[in-house]
Amino acid sequence: MTKAEEFEQLRSLLFAIAYRILGVVSEAEDAVQETWLRYEATETQPTSTKAFLSAVVTRISIDVLRSARVRREEYVGQWLPEPLLADPYEDPARAVELADSVSMAALLLLERLSPVERAVFVLREVFGFDFREIASAVGRSEAACRQFAVRARRHMDAGRPRFEVNRRAREELAARFFDALREGDVDGLRELLAADVQMVGDGGGKAPQLGRDVVGVESVARLLVSIFPWFARIGVELEERQVNGNPGAIFRDRENKVLTALTLDVLDGRIQKICSVINPDKLRHVGPVADAWALNREFTETRHRTNSATPETRQP
Incomplete structure:
Protein backbone atom coordinates (compact mmCIF):
# COMPACT_ATOMS: atom_id res chain seq x y z
CA MET A 1 0.00 0.00 0.00
CA THR A 2 0.99 3.60 -0.45
CA LYS A 3 1.63 5.86 2.52
CA ALA A 4 -1.66 7.60 1.90
CA GLU A 5 -3.57 4.30 1.90
CA GLU A 6 -1.89 3.15 5.11
CA PHE A 7 -2.68 6.46 6.74
CA GLU A 8 -6.34 6.40 5.70
CA GLN A 9 -6.74 2.95 7.24
CA LEU A 10 -5.58 4.35 10.57
CA ARG A 11 -7.20 7.80 10.39
CA SER A 12 -10.20 6.85 12.55
CA LEU A 13 -7.94 5.45 15.29
CA LEU A 14 -5.74 8.55 15.24
CA PHE A 15 -8.75 10.85 15.53
CA ALA A 16 -10.18 8.74 18.36
CA ILE A 17 -6.91 9.02 20.31
CA ALA A 18 -6.58 12.76 19.70
CA TYR A 19 -10.19 13.57 20.60
CA ARG A 20 -9.98 11.75 23.92
CA ILE A 21 -6.78 13.57 24.81
CA LEU A 22 -8.04 16.99 23.67
CA GLY A 23 -11.84 16.90 24.00
CA VAL A 24 -12.10 19.21 20.97
CA VAL A 25 -13.10 17.93 17.54
CA SER A 26 -11.37 20.67 15.53
CA GLU A 27 -8.11 20.31 17.46
CA ALA A 28 -8.22 16.53 17.07
CA GLU A 29 -8.72 16.89 13.31
CA ASP A 30 -5.79 19.32 13.14
CA ALA A 31 -3.61 16.88 15.12
CA VAL A 32 -4.45 14.10 12.66
CA GLN A 33 -3.64 16.34 9.71
CA GLU A 34 -0.30 17.34 11.25
CA THR A 35 0.43 13.64 11.83
CA TRP A 36 -0.07 12.98 8.13
CA LEU A 37 2.30 15.80 7.16
CA ARG A 38 5.01 14.42 9.42
CA TYR A 39 4.46 10.88 8.15
CA GLU A 40 4.57 12.06 4.54
CA ALA A 41 7.89 13.79 5.20
CA THR A 42 9.42 10.69 6.84
CA GLU A 43 11.94 9.05 4.53
CA THR A 44 12.22 5.72 6.36
CA GLN A 45 9.36 3.25 6.69
CA PRO A 46 8.58 2.50 10.37
CA THR A 47 8.46 -1.11 11.54
CA SER A 48 4.87 -0.61 12.72
CA THR A 49 2.92 2.14 10.98
CA LYS A 50 0.18 1.96 13.61
CA ALA A 51 2.62 2.40 16.50
CA PHE A 52 4.48 5.18 14.72
CA LEU A 53 1.40 7.21 13.79
CA SER A 54 -0.21 6.68 17.19
CA ALA A 55 2.94 7.97 18.86
CA VAL A 56 3.08 11.02 16.59
CA VAL A 57 -0.58 12.00 17.09
CA THR A 58 -0.19 11.48 20.85
CA ARG A 59 2.83 13.77 21.09
CA ILE A 60 1.10 16.44 19.00
CA SER A 61 -2.02 16.18 21.16
CA ILE A 62 -0.03 16.50 24.38
CA ASP A 63 1.61 19.69 23.09
CA VAL A 64 -1.75 21.14 22.03
CA LEU A 65 -3.33 20.23 25.38
CA ARG A 66 -0.56 21.95 27.33
CA SER A 67 -1.22 25.23 25.53
CA ALA A 68 -5.01 24.73 25.73
CA ARG A 69 -4.92 24.43 29.53
CA VAL A 70 -4.30 28.17 29.88
CA ARG A 71 -7.22 29.02 27.60
CA ARG A 72 -9.54 26.70 29.50
CA GLU A 73 -8.61 28.29 32.82
CA GLU A 74 -9.69 31.66 31.37
CA TYR A 75 -12.84 30.24 29.74
CA VAL A 76 -16.09 32.08 30.44
CA GLY A 77 -18.41 29.82 32.45
CA GLN A 78 -18.46 26.03 32.43
CA TRP A 79 -16.13 24.38 29.91
CA LEU A 80 -17.54 21.27 28.23
CA PRO A 81 -15.95 19.13 25.51
CA GLU A 82 -17.06 19.64 21.94
CA PRO A 83 -19.99 17.30 21.22
CA LEU A 84 -19.14 14.22 19.17
CA LEU A 85 -22.02 12.71 17.20
CA ALA A 86 -20.20 9.62 15.98
CA ASP A 87 -16.91 8.03 16.99
CA PRO A 88 -15.29 6.95 13.70
CA TYR A 89 -13.23 4.23 15.39
CA GLU A 90 -14.89 0.89 16.10
CA ASP A 91 -13.52 -2.15 17.92
CA PRO A 92 -16.13 -4.73 19.01
CA ALA A 93 -13.70 -6.10 21.61
CA ARG A 94 -13.53 -2.68 23.28
CA ALA A 95 -16.97 -1.31 22.52
CA VAL A 96 -17.83 -0.60 26.17
CA GLU A 97 -14.52 1.14 26.93
CA LEU A 98 -14.77 3.20 23.75
CA ALA A 99 -18.31 4.38 24.48
CA ASP A 100 -17.55 5.16 28.13
CA SER A 101 -14.30 7.00 27.37
CA VAL A 102 -15.98 9.45 24.99
CA SER A 103 -18.82 10.48 27.33
CA MET A 104 -18.94 14.05 28.62
CA ALA A 105 -18.45 12.78 32.16
CA ALA A 106 -15.33 10.79 31.30
CA LEU A 107 -13.81 13.62 29.27
CA LEU A 108 -14.38 16.05 32.14
CA LEU A 109 -12.68 13.63 34.52
CA LEU A 110 -9.75 13.37 32.13
CA GLU A 111 -9.39 17.15 32.45
CA ARG A 112 -8.17 16.59 36.02
CA LEU A 113 -5.14 14.63 34.80
CA SER A 114 -1.86 16.06 33.56
CA PRO A 115 -1.42 15.92 29.76
CA VAL A 116 0.98 12.96 30.01
CA GLU A 117 -1.25 11.09 32.48
CA ARG A 118 -4.20 11.67 30.20
CA ALA A 119 -2.34 10.35 27.16
CA VAL A 120 -1.09 7.27 29.04
CA PHE A 121 -4.58 6.52 30.34
CA VAL A 122 -6.15 6.85 26.88
CA LEU A 123 -3.55 4.68 25.16
CA ARG A 124 -3.53 2.00 27.86
CA GLU A 125 -7.06 1.80 29.24
CA VAL A 126 -9.03 2.70 26.13
CA PHE A 127 -6.97 1.35 23.25
CA GLY A 128 -4.91 -1.36 24.94
CA PHE A 129 -1.43 -0.26 23.82
CA ASP A 130 1.44 -1.98 25.61
CA PHE A 131 3.76 0.03 27.83
CA ARG A 132 6.65 -0.16 25.38
CA GLU A 133 4.53 1.59 22.75
CA ILE A 134 3.20 4.08 25.28
CA ALA A 135 6.71 4.91 26.52
CA SER A 136 7.76 5.66 22.95
CA ALA A 137 4.69 7.83 22.39
CA VAL A 138 5.05 10.03 25.48
CA GLY A 139 8.86 10.03 25.74
CA ARG A 140 9.05 8.46 29.20
CA SER A 141 10.37 5.14 30.51
CA GLU A 142 8.11 2.10 30.71
CA ALA A 143 8.38 2.17 34.51
CA ALA A 144 7.30 5.81 34.59
CA CYS A 145 4.39 5.06 32.26
CA ARG A 146 3.22 2.28 34.55
CA GLN A 147 3.19 4.76 37.44
CA PHE A 148 1.32 7.30 35.31
CA ALA A 149 -1.24 4.64 34.45
CA VAL A 150 -1.78 3.65 38.09
CA ARG A 151 -2.20 7.28 39.18
CA ALA A 152 -4.53 8.10 36.30
CA ARG A 153 -6.66 5.01 36.91
CA ARG A 154 -6.93 5.86 40.60
CA HIS A 155 -8.12 9.40 39.82
CA MET A 156 -10.58 8.19 37.21
CA ASP A 157 -12.00 5.42 39.39
CA ALA A 158 -12.44 7.80 42.33
CA GLY A 159 -14.45 10.30 40.34
CA ARG A 160 -16.09 8.15 37.68
CA PRO A 161 -19.88 8.19 37.95
CA ARG A 162 -21.77 5.03 37.12
CA PHE A 163 -24.11 5.02 34.15
CA GLU A 164 -26.82 2.75 32.81
CA VAL A 165 -25.11 0.01 30.82
CA ASN A 166 -28.25 -1.22 29.06
Missing part, protein backbone atom coordinates in the same frame (compact mmCIF):
# COMPACT_ATOMS: atom_id res chain seq x y z
CA ARG A 167 -28.36 0.86 25.88
CA ARG A 168 -32.00 0.05 25.14
CA ALA A 169 -33.07 1.16 28.63
CA ARG A 170 -31.18 4.45 28.19
CA GLU A 171 -32.73 5.09 24.79
CA GLU A 172 -36.25 4.32 25.99
CA LEU A 173 -35.89 6.69 28.94
CA ALA A 174 -34.42 9.37 26.66
CA ALA A 175 -37.37 9.02 24.26
CA ARG A 176 -39.78 9.56 27.16
CA PHE A 177 -37.74 12.55 28.31
CA PHE A 178 -37.81 14.24 24.90
CA ASP A 179 -41.54 13.56 24.52
CA ALA A 180 -42.16 15.26 27.88
CA LEU A 181 -39.86 18.09 26.85
CA ARG A 182 -41.76 18.70 23.61
CA GLU A 183 -45.08 18.69 25.48
CA GLY A 184 -43.88 20.87 28.36
CA ASP A 185 -44.96 18.11 30.74
CA VAL A 186 -43.35 19.09 34.03
CA ASP A 187 -44.82 16.10 35.91
CA GLY A 188 -43.53 13.74 33.23
CA LEU A 189 -40.07 15.26 33.53
CA ARG A 190 -40.10 14.95 37.33
CA GLU A 191 -40.68 11.20 36.97
CA LEU A 192 -37.59 10.84 34.79
CA LEU A 193 -35.11 13.07 36.64
CA ALA A 194 -33.00 11.97 39.60
CA ALA A 195 -33.59 13.88 42.84
CA ASP A 196 -30.14 15.48 42.61
CA VAL A 197 -30.11 15.86 38.82
CA GLN A 198 -27.68 18.47 37.54
CA MET A 199 -27.95 20.60 34.40
CA VAL A 200 -24.88 22.41 33.08
CA GLY A 201 -24.51 24.64 30.03
CA ASP A 202 -21.56 25.84 27.99
CA GLY A 203 -22.06 29.12 26.16
CA GLY A 204 -18.47 30.31 26.48
CA GLY A 205 -19.71 33.89 26.72
CA LYS A 206 -20.69 33.68 23.04
CA ALA A 207 -24.30 32.55 23.39
CA PRO A 208 -27.09 32.69 26.00
CA GLN A 209 -26.78 29.69 28.30
CA LEU A 210 -29.67 27.37 29.11
CA GLY A 211 -28.40 26.98 32.66
CA ARG A 212 -24.96 27.38 34.17
CA ASP A 213 -25.35 24.89 36.98
CA VAL A 214 -28.90 24.03 38.01
CA VAL A 215 -29.36 21.24 40.57
CA GLY A 216 -32.42 19.36 41.82
CA VAL A 217 -35.40 17.76 40.16
CA GLU A 218 -37.80 20.68 40.71
CA SER A 219 -35.39 23.38 39.51
CA VAL A 220 -34.30 21.45 36.43
CA ALA A 221 -37.82 20.36 35.45
CA ARG A 222 -39.19 23.89 35.70
CA LEU A 223 -36.24 25.35 33.80
CA LEU A 224 -36.75 22.86 30.98
CA VAL A 225 -40.48 23.53 30.59
CA SER A 226 -39.86 27.29 30.73
CA ILE A 227 -37.58 27.05 27.69
CA PHE A 228 -38.14 24.22 25.24
CA PRO A 229 -41.90 24.41 24.52
CA TRP A 230 -41.34 28.07 23.64
CA PHE A 231 -38.50 27.10 21.34
CA ALA A 232 -41.00 25.05 19.34
CA ARG A 233 -43.13 28.18 18.85
CA ILE A 234 -40.28 29.92 17.04
CA GLY A 235 -39.51 26.94 14.82
CA VAL A 236 -36.77 25.18 16.81
CA GLU A 237 -36.92 21.42 16.27
CA LEU A 238 -35.43 18.61 18.31
CA GLU A 239 -33.46 15.88 16.53
CA GLU A 240 -32.73 12.90 18.79
CA ARG A 241 -29.15 11.70 18.35
CA GLN A 242 -26.40 9.86 20.14
CA VAL A 243 -24.05 12.53 21.52
CA ASN A 244 -20.72 11.45 23.02
CA GLY A 245 -21.94 7.87 23.24
CA ASN A 246 -25.03 8.77 25.29
CA PRO A 247 -28.64 9.62 24.38
CA GLY A 248 -28.93 13.22 23.34
CA ALA A 249 -30.31 15.66 20.81
CA ILE A 250 -29.41 18.40 18.39
CA PHE A 251 -31.70 21.45 18.36
CA ARG A 252 -32.06 23.25 15.02
CA ASP A 253 -33.76 26.48 14.01
CA ARG A 254 -36.29 26.84 11.21
CA GLU A 255 -33.42 27.05 8.70
CA ASN A 256 -31.99 23.74 9.98
CA LYS A 257 -29.03 25.52 11.60
CA VAL A 258 -27.62 24.08 14.83
CA LEU A 259 -28.61 25.88 18.03
CA THR A 260 -27.38 23.51 20.74
CA ALA A 261 -26.32 19.95 21.45
CA LEU A 262 -27.64 18.20 24.54
CA THR A 263 -26.60 14.92 26.13
CA LEU A 264 -28.06 12.85 29.00
CA ASP A 265 -26.35 10.72 31.64
CA VAL A 266 -28.66 7.93 32.82
CA LEU A 267 -28.49 5.57 35.81
CA ASP A 268 -31.08 3.38 37.58
CA GLY A 269 -33.90 4.57 35.37
CA ARG A 270 -33.30 8.25 36.07
CA ILE A 271 -31.45 11.08 34.32
CA GLN A 272 -28.51 12.12 36.50
CA LYS A 273 -27.01 14.93 34.43
CA ILE A 274 -27.91 17.06 31.42
CA CYS A 275 -25.14 18.82 29.49
CA SER A 276 -25.92 21.43 26.85
CA VAL A 277 -23.34 23.00 24.53
CA ILE A 278 -24.49 26.20 22.84
CA ASN A 279 -21.13 27.89 22.26
CA PRO A 280 -21.17 28.35 18.45
CA ASP A 281 -17.42 27.69 18.19
CA LYS A 282 -18.03 24.17 19.51
CA LEU A 283 -20.87 23.38 17.09
CA ARG A 284 -19.42 24.31 13.69
CA HIS A 285 -18.33 20.74 12.96
CA VAL A 286 -21.97 19.62 13.38
CA GLY A 287 -23.25 22.00 10.69
CA PRO A 288 -24.13 25.64 9.99
CA VAL A 289 -24.70 27.34 13.33
CA ALA A 290 -27.80 29.35 14.27
CA ASP A 291 -27.69 32.88 15.66
CA ALA A 292 -28.46 32.04 19.29
CA TRP A 293 -28.74 35.70 20.33
CA ALA A 294 -31.32 36.44 17.63
CA LEU A 295 -33.29 33.33 18.58
CA ASN A 296 -33.13 34.38 22.22
CA ARG A 297 -34.61 37.78 21.35
CA GLU A 298 -37.38 36.15 19.32
CA PHE A 299 -37.99 33.70 22.16
CA THR A 300 -38.32 36.56 24.68
CA GLU A 301 -40.60 38.58 22.43
CA THR A 302 -42.86 35.59 21.75
CA ARG A 303 -43.24 34.86 25.44
CA HIS A 304 -43.93 38.52 26.19
CA ARG A 305 -46.59 38.83 23.48
CA THR A 306 -48.30 35.60 24.56
CA ASN A 307 -48.26 36.42 28.27
CA SER A 308 -49.51 39.96 27.61
CA ALA A 309 -52.38 38.86 25.40
CA THR A 310 -55.94 38.98 26.71
CA PRO A 311 -57.68 35.65 27.34
CA GLU A 312 -59.72 36.23 24.16
CA THR A 313 -56.68 36.71 21.91
CA ARG A 314 -54.15 34.43 23.63
CA GLN A 315 -53.13 31.48 21.47
CA PRO A 316 -53.48 28.00 23.01
Whole structure:
Protein backbone atom coordinates (compact mmCIF):
# COMPACT_ATOMS: atom_id res chain seq x y z
CA MET A 1 0.00 0.00 0.00
CA THR A 2 0.99 3.60 -0.45
CA LYS A 3 1.63 5.86 2.52
CA ALA A 4 -1.66 7.60 1.90
CA GLU A 5 -3.57 4.30 1.90
CA GLU A 6 -1.89 3.15 5.11
CA PHE A 7 -2.68 6.46 6.74
CA GLU A 8 -6.34 6.40 5.70
CA GLN A 9 -6.74 2.95 7.24
CA LEU A 10 -5.58 4.35 10.57
CA ARG A 11 -7.20 7.80 10.39
CA SER A 12 -10.20 6.85 12.55
CA LEU A 13 -7.94 5.45 15.29
CA LEU A 14 -5.74 8.55 15.24
CA PHE A 15 -8.75 10.85 15.53
CA ALA A 16 -10.18 8.74 18.36
CA ILE A 17 -6.91 9.02 20.31
CA ALA A 18 -6.58 12.76 19.70
CA TYR A 19 -10.19 13.57 20.60
CA ARG A 20 -9.98 11.75 23.92
CA ILE A 21 -6.78 13.57 24.81
CA LEU A 22 -8.04 16.99 23.67
CA GLY A 23 -11.84 16.90 24.00
CA VAL A 24 -12.10 19.21 20.97
CA VAL A 25 -13.10 17.93 17.54
CA SER A 26 -11.37 20.67 15.53
CA GLU A 27 -8.11 20.31 17.46
CA ALA A 28 -8.22 16.53 17.07
CA GLU A 29 -8.72 16.89 13.31
CA ASP A 30 -5.79 19.32 13.14
CA ALA A 31 -3.61 16.88 15.12
CA VAL A 32 -4.45 14.10 12.66
CA GLN A 33 -3.64 16.34 9.71
CA GLU A 34 -0.30 17.34 11.25
CA THR A 35 0.43 13.64 11.83
CA TRP A 36 -0.07 12.98 8.13
CA LEU A 37 2.30 15.80 7.16
CA ARG A 38 5.01 14.42 9.42
CA TYR A 39 4.46 10.88 8.15
CA GLU A 40 4.57 12.06 4.54
CA ALA A 41 7.89 13.79 5.20
CA THR A 42 9.42 10.69 6.84
CA GLU A 43 11.94 9.05 4.53
CA THR A 44 12.22 5.72 6.36
CA GLN A 45 9.36 3.25 6.69
CA PRO A 46 8.58 2.50 10.37
CA THR A 47 8.46 -1.11 11.54
CA SER A 48 4.87 -0.61 12.72
CA THR A 49 2.92 2.14 10.98
CA LYS A 50 0.18 1.96 13.61
CA ALA A 51 2.62 2.40 16.50
CA PHE A 52 4.48 5.18 14.72
CA LEU A 53 1.40 7.21 13.79
CA SER A 54 -0.21 6.68 17.19
CA ALA A 55 2.94 7.97 18.86
CA VAL A 56 3.08 11.02 16.59
CA VAL A 57 -0.58 12.00 17.09
CA THR A 58 -0.19 11.48 20.85
CA ARG A 59 2.83 13.77 21.09
CA ILE A 60 1.10 16.44 19.00
CA SER A 61 -2.02 16.18 21.16
CA ILE A 62 -0.03 16.50 24.38
CA ASP A 63 1.61 19.69 23.09
CA VAL A 64 -1.75 21.14 22.03
CA LEU A 65 -3.33 20.23 25.38
CA ARG A 66 -0.56 21.95 27.33
CA SER A 67 -1.22 25.23 25.53
CA ALA A 68 -5.01 24.73 25.73
CA ARG A 69 -4.92 24.43 29.53
CA VAL A 70 -4.30 28.17 29.88
CA ARG A 71 -7.22 29.02 27.60
CA ARG A 72 -9.54 26.70 29.50
CA GLU A 73 -8.61 28.29 32.82
CA GLU A 74 -9.69 31.66 31.37
CA TYR A 75 -12.84 30.24 29.74
CA VAL A 76 -16.09 32.08 30.44
CA GLY A 77 -18.41 29.82 32.45
CA GLN A 78 -18.46 26.03 32.43
CA TRP A 79 -16.13 24.38 29.91
CA LEU A 80 -17.54 21.27 28.23
CA PRO A 81 -15.95 19.13 25.51
CA GLU A 82 -17.06 19.64 21.94
CA PRO A 83 -19.99 17.30 21.22
CA LEU A 84 -19.14 14.22 19.17
CA LEU A 85 -22.02 12.71 17.20
CA ALA A 86 -20.20 9.62 15.98
CA ASP A 87 -16.91 8.03 16.99
CA PRO A 88 -15.29 6.95 13.70
CA TYR A 89 -13.23 4.23 15.39
CA GLU A 90 -14.89 0.89 16.10
CA ASP A 91 -13.52 -2.15 17.92
CA PRO A 92 -16.13 -4.73 19.01
CA ALA A 93 -13.70 -6.10 21.61
CA ARG A 94 -13.53 -2.68 23.28
CA ALA A 95 -16.97 -1.31 22.52
CA VAL A 96 -17.83 -0.60 26.17
CA GLU A 97 -14.52 1.14 26.93
CA LEU A 98 -14.77 3.20 23.75
CA ALA A 99 -18.31 4.38 24.48
CA ASP A 100 -17.55 5.16 28.13
CA SER A 101 -14.30 7.00 27.37
CA VAL A 102 -15.98 9.45 24.99
CA SER A 103 -18.82 10.48 27.33
CA MET A 104 -18.94 14.05 28.62
CA ALA A 105 -18.45 12.78 32.16
CA ALA A 106 -15.33 10.79 31.30
CA LEU A 107 -13.81 13.62 29.27
CA LEU A 108 -14.38 16.05 32.14
CA LEU A 109 -12.68 13.63 34.52
CA LEU A 110 -9.75 13.37 32.13
CA GLU A 111 -9.39 17.15 32.45
CA ARG A 112 -8.17 16.59 36.02
CA LEU A 113 -5.14 14.63 34.80
CA SER A 114 -1.86 16.06 33.56
CA PRO A 115 -1.42 15.92 29.76
CA VAL A 116 0.98 12.96 30.01
CA GLU A 117 -1.25 11.09 32.48
CA ARG A 118 -4.20 11.67 30.20
CA ALA A 119 -2.34 10.35 27.16
CA VAL A 120 -1.09 7.27 29.04
CA PHE A 121 -4.58 6.52 30.34
CA VAL A 122 -6.15 6.85 26.88
CA LEU A 123 -3.55 4.68 25.16
CA ARG A 124 -3.53 2.00 27.86
CA GLU A 125 -7.06 1.80 29.24
CA VAL A 126 -9.03 2.70 26.13
CA PHE A 127 -6.97 1.35 23.25
CA GLY A 128 -4.91 -1.36 24.94
CA PHE A 129 -1.43 -0.26 23.82
CA ASP A 130 1.44 -1.98 25.61
CA PHE A 131 3.76 0.03 27.83
CA ARG A 132 6.65 -0.16 25.38
CA GLU A 133 4.53 1.59 22.75
CA ILE A 134 3.20 4.08 25.28
CA ALA A 135 6.71 4.91 26.52
CA SER A 136 7.76 5.66 22.95
CA ALA A 137 4.69 7.83 22.39
CA VAL A 138 5.05 10.03 25.48
CA GLY A 139 8.86 10.03 25.74
CA ARG A 140 9.05 8.46 29.20
CA SER A 141 10.37 5.14 30.51
CA GLU A 142 8.11 2.10 30.71
CA ALA A 143 8.38 2.17 34.51
CA ALA A 144 7.30 5.81 34.59
CA CYS A 145 4.39 5.06 32.26
CA ARG A 146 3.22 2.28 34.55
CA GLN A 147 3.19 4.76 37.44
CA PHE A 148 1.32 7.30 35.31
CA ALA A 149 -1.24 4.64 34.45
CA VAL A 150 -1.78 3.65 38.09
CA ARG A 151 -2.20 7.28 39.18
CA ALA A 152 -4.53 8.10 36.30
CA ARG A 153 -6.66 5.01 36.91
CA ARG A 154 -6.93 5.86 40.60
CA HIS A 155 -8.12 9.40 39.82
CA MET A 156 -10.58 8.19 37.21
CA ASP A 157 -12.00 5.42 39.39
CA ALA A 158 -12.44 7.80 42.33
CA GLY A 159 -14.45 10.30 40.34
CA ARG A 160 -16.09 8.15 37.68
CA PRO A 161 -19.88 8.19 37.95
CA ARG A 162 -21.77 5.03 37.12
CA PHE A 163 -24.11 5.02 34.15
CA GLU A 164 -26.82 2.75 32.81
CA VAL A 165 -25.11 0.01 30.82
CA ASN A 166 -28.25 -1.22 29.06
CA ARG A 167 -28.36 0.86 25.88
CA ARG A 168 -32.00 0.05 25.14
CA ALA A 169 -33.07 1.16 28.63
CA ARG A 170 -31.18 4.45 28.19
CA GLU A 171 -32.73 5.09 24.79
CA GLU A 172 -36.25 4.32 25.99
CA LEU A 173 -35.89 6.69 28.94
CA ALA A 174 -34.42 9.37 26.66
CA ALA A 175 -37.37 9.02 24.26
CA ARG A 176 -39.78 9.56 27.16
CA PHE A 177 -37.74 12.55 28.31
CA PHE A 178 -37.81 14.24 24.90
CA ASP A 179 -41.54 13.56 24.52
CA ALA A 180 -42.16 15.26 27.88
CA LEU A 181 -39.86 18.09 26.85
CA ARG A 182 -41.76 18.70 23.61
CA GLU A 183 -45.08 18.69 25.48
CA GLY A 184 -43.88 20.87 28.36
CA ASP A 185 -44.96 18.11 30.74
CA VAL A 186 -43.35 19.09 34.03
CA ASP A 187 -44.82 16.10 35.91
CA GLY A 188 -43.53 13.74 33.23
CA LEU A 189 -40.07 15.26 33.53
CA ARG A 190 -40.10 14.95 37.33
CA GLU A 191 -40.68 11.20 36.97
CA LEU A 192 -37.59 10.84 34.79
CA LEU A 193 -35.11 13.07 36.64
CA ALA A 194 -33.00 11.97 39.60
CA ALA A 195 -33.59 13.88 42.84
CA ASP A 196 -30.14 15.48 42.61
CA VAL A 197 -30.11 15.86 38.82
CA GLN A 198 -27.68 18.47 37.54
CA MET A 199 -27.95 20.60 34.40
CA VAL A 200 -24.88 22.41 33.08
CA GLY A 201 -24.51 24.64 30.03
CA ASP A 202 -21.56 25.84 27.99
CA GLY A 203 -22.06 29.12 26.16
CA GLY A 204 -18.47 30.31 26.48
CA GLY A 205 -19.71 33.89 26.72
CA LYS A 206 -20.69 33.68 23.04
CA ALA A 207 -24.30 32.55 23.39
CA PRO A 208 -27.09 32.69 26.00
CA GLN A 209 -26.78 29.69 28.30
CA LEU A 210 -29.67 27.37 29.11
CA GLY A 211 -28.40 26.98 32.66
CA ARG A 212 -24.96 27.38 34.17
CA ASP A 213 -25.35 24.89 36.98
CA VAL A 214 -28.90 24.03 38.01
CA VAL A 215 -29.36 21.24 40.57
CA GLY A 216 -32.42 19.36 41.82
CA VAL A 217 -35.40 17.76 40.16
CA GLU A 218 -37.80 20.68 40.71
CA SER A 219 -35.39 23.38 39.51
CA VAL A 220 -34.30 21.45 36.43
CA ALA A 221 -37.82 20.36 35.45
CA ARG A 222 -39.19 23.89 35.70
CA LEU A 223 -36.24 25.35 33.80
CA LEU A 224 -36.75 22.86 30.98
CA VAL A 225 -40.48 23.53 30.59
CA SER A 226 -39.86 27.29 30.73
CA ILE A 227 -37.58 27.05 27.69
CA PHE A 228 -38.14 24.22 25.24
CA PRO A 229 -41.90 24.41 24.52
CA TRP A 230 -41.34 28.07 23.64
CA PHE A 231 -38.50 27.10 21.34
CA ALA A 232 -41.00 25.05 19.34
CA ARG A 233 -43.13 28.18 18.85
CA ILE A 234 -40.28 29.92 17.04
CA GLY A 235 -39.51 26.94 14.82
CA VAL A 236 -36.77 25.18 16.81
CA GLU A 237 -36.92 21.42 16.27
CA LEU A 238 -35.43 18.61 18.31
CA GLU A 239 -33.46 15.88 16.53
CA GLU A 240 -32.73 12.90 18.79
CA ARG A 241 -29.15 11.70 18.35
CA GLN A 242 -26.40 9.86 20.14
CA VAL A 243 -24.05 12.53 21.52
CA ASN A 244 -20.72 11.45 23.02
CA GLY A 245 -21.94 7.87 23.24
CA ASN A 246 -25.03 8.77 25.29
CA PRO A 247 -28.64 9.62 24.38
CA GLY A 248 -28.93 13.22 23.34
CA ALA A 249 -30.31 15.66 20.81
CA ILE A 250 -29.41 18.40 18.39
CA PHE A 251 -31.70 21.45 18.36
CA ARG A 252 -32.06 23.25 15.02
CA ASP A 253 -33.76 26.48 14.01
CA ARG A 254 -36.29 26.84 11.21
CA GLU A 255 -33.42 27.05 8.70
CA ASN A 256 -31.99 23.74 9.98
CA LYS A 257 -29.03 25.52 11.60
CA VAL A 258 -27.62 24.08 14.83
CA LEU A 259 -28.61 25.88 18.03
CA THR A 260 -27.38 23.51 20.74
CA ALA A 261 -26.32 19.95 21.45
CA LEU A 262 -27.64 18.20 24.54
CA THR A 263 -26.60 14.92 26.13
CA LEU A 264 -28.06 12.85 29.00
CA ASP A 265 -26.35 10.72 31.64
CA VAL A 266 -28.66 7.93 32.82
CA LEU A 267 -28.49 5.57 35.81
CA ASP A 268 -31.08 3.38 37.58
CA GLY A 269 -33.90 4.57 35.37
CA ARG A 270 -33.30 8.25 36.07
CA ILE A 271 -31.45 11.08 34.32
CA GLN A 272 -28.51 12.12 36.50
CA LYS A 273 -27.01 14.93 34.43
CA ILE A 274 -27.91 17.06 31.42
CA CYS A 275 -25.14 18.82 29.49
CA SER A 276 -25.92 21.43 26.85
CA VAL A 277 -23.34 23.00 24.53
CA ILE A 278 -24.49 26.20 22.84
CA ASN A 279 -21.13 27.89 22.26
CA PRO A 280 -21.17 28.35 18.45
CA ASP A 281 -17.42 27.69 18.19
CA LYS A 282 -18.03 24.17 19.51
CA LEU A 283 -20.87 23.38 17.09
CA ARG A 284 -19.42 24.31 13.69
CA HIS A 285 -18.33 20.74 12.96
CA VAL A 286 -21.97 19.62 13.38
CA GLY A 287 -23.25 22.00 10.69
CA PRO A 288 -24.13 25.64 9.99
CA VAL A 289 -24.70 27.34 13.33
CA ALA A 290 -27.80 29.35 14.27
CA ASP A 291 -27.69 32.88 15.66
CA ALA A 292 -28.46 32.04 19.29
CA TRP A 293 -28.74 35.70 20.33
CA ALA A 294 -31.32 36.44 17.63
CA LEU A 295 -33.29 33.33 18.58
CA ASN A 296 -33.13 34.38 22.22
CA ARG A 297 -34.61 37.78 21.35
CA GLU A 298 -37.38 36.15 19.32
CA PHE A 299 -37.99 33.70 22.16
CA THR A 300 -38.32 36.56 24.68
CA GLU A 301 -40.60 38.58 22.43
CA THR A 302 -42.86 35.59 21.75
CA ARG A 303 -43.24 34.86 25.44
CA HIS A 304 -43.93 38.52 26.19
CA ARG A 305 -46.59 38.83 23.48
CA THR A 306 -48.30 35.60 24.56
CA ASN A 307 -48.26 36.42 28.27
CA SER A 308 -49.51 39.96 27.61
CA ALA A 309 -52.38 38.86 25.40
CA THR A 310 -55.94 38.98 26.71
CA PRO A 311 -57.68 35.65 27.34
CA GLU A 312 -59.72 36.23 24.16
CA THR A 313 -56.68 36.71 21.91
CA ARG A 314 -54.15 34.43 23.63
CA GLN A 315 -53.13 31.48 21.47
CA PRO A 316 -53.48 28.00 23.01
